[in-house]
Amino acid sequence: MKNKKPKAFLIYKLVGFCLLAVSITLLVLSFIVESEWKGHAPHPALMIPGVFLLALSTGLIIRGFAPELSKIALNNARYIQQETRDTQKDIADTTEDISHDAIKNTARAVKEGLKDYTSCKHCGKQIDVDSTFCKHCGKEQ
Ligand SMILES: [Zn+2]
Numbered sequence: 753m754k755n756k757k758p759k760a761f762l763i764y765k766l767v768g769f770c771l772l773a774v775s776i777t778l779l780v781l782s783f784i785v786e787s788e789w790k791g792h793a794p795h796p797a798l799m800i801p802g803v804f805l806l807a808l809s810t811g812l813i814i815r816g817f818a819p820e821l822s823k824i825a826l827n828n829a830r831y832i833q834q835e836t837r838d839t840q841k842d843i844a845d846t847t848e849d850i851s852h853d854a855i856k857n858t859a860r861a862v863k864e865g866l867k868d869y870t871s872c873k874h875c876g877k878q879i880d881v882d883s884t885f886c887k888h889c890g891k892e893q
Pocket residue numbers: 872873874875876877886887888889890891
């Protein structure tokens with residue numbers, strides 16, 4: 753799409769706008785002519801080609817602006833992609849924080865659970881079974 757037949761798109765635009773002008777003229781005339789004739793309802797001989805040309809010119813103008821439209825669509829897609837990436841990063845960071853703490857707490861609990869306790873020979877307070885010194889009174893076990 754990039755720089756592909758830029759003249760073709762210019763022609764689409766020019767023809768589209770010319771036909772749009774013609775169709776608007778026809779539609780305006782369809783109301784003016786009919787009002788002089790019967791006072792109401794647009795003239796079908798002008799109205800029908802007017803509507804047809806309006807649709808055709810709209811199609812051509814949209815085709816003519818295809819490079820611009822695709823550029824806008826591309827920019828929107830990029831923006832959405834960037835936003836999504838940022839959001840996903842936030843979610844990942846938050847999840848990481850949560851799981852980090854959860855794993856740490858679980859690991860600590862498991863470690864505590866696996867520990868065996870005994871009583872100090874001197875003060876009788878609870879100490880780890882493998883400790884050489886009492887953490888309360890400091891005496892050797
Ligand atoms: Zn002790």
